[in-house]
Structure formats: C-alpha cells, structure tokens
Amino acid sequence: MPTPVIAVEKLNLRYGDFHAVRDLSFEVRPGELYALLGTNGAGKTSTLEIVEGHRTPTSGAVRVFGHSPRDRAAVRPRMGIMLQESGFSPDLTVAESVRLIGALTRRDDDAGRVLDIVGLTRKADTVVAQLSGGEKRRLDFATAVYGNPELLFLDEPTTGLDIQSRDALWEAVDRLRENGTTIVLTTHYLEEAQQRADRIGLMHRGVLHREGTVGELTRSLPSHIRFRLPAASPALPLPSAAAGDGTVVVETFTLQKDLHLLLGWAHDHAVEFEDLSAGATGLDDVFRTLDR
C-alpha cells in the first residue's frame, strides 16, 4: 500500500462544549478522488480546515504528505484549496487575484492559462467586486489549480455554477487526475460524487458513519421498481407495497431479474404499466438511512 497523501487518526475537534468531530480516522491515497460527504453540520468543513492547516484539532494526528499540516513551507506549495467562501480582495482585478494567490502557493504558472480553464479570460481586468457569484466560484477554482498542485481540496466546488461551468470544472479536474493529482471533494450534489469518487467517507454528527466505494455503500440497500397499475389488474407476481399516491413499489436486490419478470407478466396479462421507473440504489438512498 503506498504512503497515503492524507492520514487522519483519531481526530477530535471541540468548539467549547460542542464536540464537532469525534475520533475520525481516514486516509486518502495517491491519485484518488476521495469524497467526504455528509449531512449538514456533520463536521466536513471543520475536518478539512484542520487538514488544510487552518485550524488546530483538540486531539488526534493529521499528516499531509507525511508532514504536519501546520508545516506551511513543506505542505502549502503542494496543495490547492478551493474553499466554500472565497477571501478575495474586492478591489483587485481577476488577474491580480490569481497572481497574488499563485505567489502565495510558491508554484509557477501563468494567470492566463488558469483563467482560460474557467472561462474568465474576458474578465481578467474586472475587479472582483463586479463578479457574479458563479464567476467568483470559478475564480476560486482557477486559483486552486494554479501551478497544478499534487493535492486539490474542492469544498462544494459547483455550488452556484451553471451547467457549462460545471462541465468545464469537471473537465479540468479530469485533466489534473490524468496527471496524478489527488482530490478531496465535499459536495451536497450526490450524483457528482457518485459518478466521480473512487471512495466516499460518509460523515454524520461528527463521526465517520461509513466508508467505501459507491458500490460498497449502496450494496446493502435494495433497488426500487415503481409503476401504476390500471384498475382491476390481476395480482402481481412479486411482493409489492403501495405508496401514498397509488404508485406500486417493488423493492429488490435482483433488479434486472425482477424487472424482467414484471415486464413478462405485464405482457402476458396485457397490462400497461404507467409511469414505470426502475433505479439502482443511489447515494441519496444511503443518506436517507441516516437519522436526522
């Protein structure tokens, strides 16, 4: 097993009396996209702030590239950070902001190159105060990827972005991954994590509730087949439940087989299913199993 890029062991964080992160342990391996997901207030941002070196834990061990995250000289040049809220100076231009933050990372790059990635070339001379919310997010991303960091933190990167900007952002992430960049992602857009994460850590109330690939997290939950039946249909060949709106729901761990059986039955009985849908279990189903 290669040395992890991030190693977190028995991390605890208290805000006064409030125990926000409890005995959290996880590793992020070289080149993987690790999604730290969870419910509101689960402790994701607090955890990332510690790993990024912005916050001191109450107890526990954190290593980034084998160093303490507080060892700025060793760690900062190797990581790019896209925070949830940007801290740009409103009266600097877009290009000046990139150059300033780029200089702080001590990585070399060209401001024009990263602005091109996020489609902000035409705004290079605009002051930050005049950017839209989505443009500020894109500027955030541009500064995070300045100099192709080995480790990239993306904290809810696509919130407020239109579909073209989202696609452009993920395309840029894909290119970084081809070069071996390790990514840590938090997002509430579960389908983004479902499509892209190599592994997922699922946090709830300060605890790492579950961890694994999407397959590992969803395997223990059934898939659903949903449809409406015309009045006076014969009895179904499978156990089913009725949802409040009259939809019939079949829960199954063998989706393809049961769907085949149902469609064959419908054909034999000349029954037309209305609003038929069949879906594999998603991360959203896993989230719904967490109590509030």
Ligand SMILES: Nc1ncnc2c1ncn2[C@@H]1O[C@H](COP(=O)(O)OP(=O)(O)OP(=O)(O)O)[C@@H](O)[C@H]1O
């Ligand atoms: N500075 C602070 N002082 C006191 N409590 C805090 C502070 N920052 C965060 N908290 C609390 O710690 C908990 C974890 O917050 P955190 O921002 O890490 O959660 P999160 O998982 O990122 O949530 P979200 O998905 O809503 O962004 C929350 O209950 C929050 O209210």
